[in-house]
Amino acid sequence: MKTVLLIVASLFLSCALPAQKQTTFRPATEWPDTEGKHINAHGGGILKKGKVYYWYGENRPDAGGSMNTGISVYTSRDLMNWENRGIALAVSSDTLSPIQPGCIMERPKVVYNKKTGKYVMLFHLELKGQGYAAAQVGFAVADKPEGPFRFLRGLRPNAGQWPVDFSQKDIDEALALDPAKYANWWTPEWRDAVKKGLFLARDLKGGQMSRDMTVYVDDDGTAYHLFSSEENLTLHLAELTEDYLDYTGKYIRIAPGGQNEAPALFKRNGKYWLITSGCTGWAPNEARMFVADSLWGEWKQLPTPFVGENAQKTFNGQSTFVLPYKNKGFIFMGDIWKPKSLSTSQYLWLPIQFQEDGTPTIPYREEWTLKDLMK
Numbered sequence: 001m002k003t004v005l006l007i008v009a010s011l012f013l014s015c016a017l018p019a020q021k022q023t024t025f026r027p028a029t030e031w032p033d034t035e036g037k038h039i040n041a042h043g044g045g046i047l048k049k050g051k052v053y054y055w056y057g058e059n060r061p062d063a064g065g066s067m068n069t070g071i072s073v074y075t076s077r078d079l080m081n082w083e084n085r086g087i088a089l090a091v092s093s094d095t096l097s098p099i100q101p102g103c104i105m106e107r108p109k110v111v112y113n114k115k116t117g118k119y120v121m122l123f124h125l126e127l128k129g130q131g132y133a134a135a136q137v138g139f140a141v142a143d144k145p146e147g148p149f150r151f152l153r154g155l156r157p158n159a160g161q162w163p164v165d166f167s168q169k170d171i172d173e174a175l176a177l178d179p180a181k182y183a184n185w186w187t188p189e190w191r192d193a194v195k196k197g198l199f200l201a202r203d204l205k206g207g208q209m210s211r212d213m214t215v216y217v218d219d220d221g222t223a224y225h226l227f228s229s230e231e232n233l234t235l236h237l238a239e240l241t242e243d244y245l246d247y248t249g250k251y252i253r254i255a256p257g258g259q260n261e262a263p264a265l266f267k268r269n270g271k272y273w274l275i276t277s278g279c280t281g282w283a284p285n286e287a288r289m290f291v292a293d294s295l296w297g298e299w300k301q302l303p304t305p306f307v308g309e310n311a312q313k314t315f316n317g318q319s320t321f322v323l324p325y326k327n328k329g330f331i332f333m334g335d336i337w338k339p340k341s342l343s344t345s346q347y348l349w350l351p352i353q354f355q356e357d358g359t360p361t362i363p364y365r366e367e368w369t370l371k372d373l374m375k
């Protein structure tokens with residue numbers, strides 16, 4: 001009887017008490033929202049509007065890899081305490097829709113378009129029952145940051161377009177590559193053909209593959225879609241049209257054949273920094289870093305910014321976004337994937353430190369606050 005009473009009392013208390021306020025960031029732990037439930041916004045990104053931060057991410061089910069809800073949105077004013085605002089982009093009950101339940105929606109990023117006054121969401125879209133074969137980007141739009149977002153279309157970018165850094169000679173060479181000759185992957189000849197555009201040429205007509213991704217808006221308001229293309233072997237950075245709903249056709253390849261996923265891009269003191277991961281499914285690997293003076297390159301590869309114990313596994317995480325915080329610094333946002341139950345995946349948010357020459361460094365911290373950010 002006593003036990004029953006205790007259970008009832010604790011149930012009552014857990015319902016009645018407000019969730020505990022978060023006062024620090026604690027990577028790799030459960031992160032309760034304002035209702036006390038672990039935040040379900042994976043592979044996400046953040047948009048700031050006024051004083052409010054909007055965190056968009058994959059709303060993952062407890063089991064399985066496909067979606068049955070959509071893209072979550074949470075709001076916060078202090079980046080630690082997040083209110084669940086529900087589903088910003090919902091899967092569609094229309095069985096002909098590319099975003100019907102059973103599809104995969106990953107790595108959503110939302111940007112505000114000052115010219116149109118609309119909120120634009122881009123995300124990695126895979127079609128129901130096709131695993132990761134479709135490799136599309138989804139576009140959705142909303143009038144308000146919390147949504148509801150309206151799905152516009154899924155597509156493969158830049159059909160019929162060669163990268164702007166491809167000369168006529170490069171184009172001729174790529175077109176001359178015979179895919180039948182390179183059926184065996186990972187040979188030195190195959191690697192060379194990939195760099196020369198084996199998959200770029202293969203996908204030219206139907207558009208380039210687009211999987212892990214981010215969106216970056218530069219100071220002049222131009223937006224760019226950065227995504228893993230060419231069988232996840234090469235990143236593409238593609239300029240979006242003024243309304244952010246299409247491509248201008250201008251794009252470059254970054255690190256051809258380098259197998260980069262999970263791109264997160266930021267700018268500091270005139271330099272563009274790009275943090276990525278390698279390609280090992282849900283398993284963590286060593287992050288990579290790139291730097292450039294212009295988005296159009298040249299991009300130079302540097303060692304991982306992560307330092308200390310387990311840095312070679314990125315502290316078990318994978319990049320998703322870098323958030324500039326006021327003028328005070330930058331927050332690295334990553335995911336610690338739990339593939340058996342993706343909804344329970346944890347977060348790896350860490351302050352980025354900068355060396356004297358401006359190079360980012362990210363040591364682990366069990367607990368930190370916004371005071372730990374440095375310019």
Ligand code: DGJ
Pocket residue numbers: 043106107212261262280281282318
């Ligand atoms: C690695 C990617 O970074 C994730 O977003 C997800 O697509 C997994 N692969 C799936 O295995």
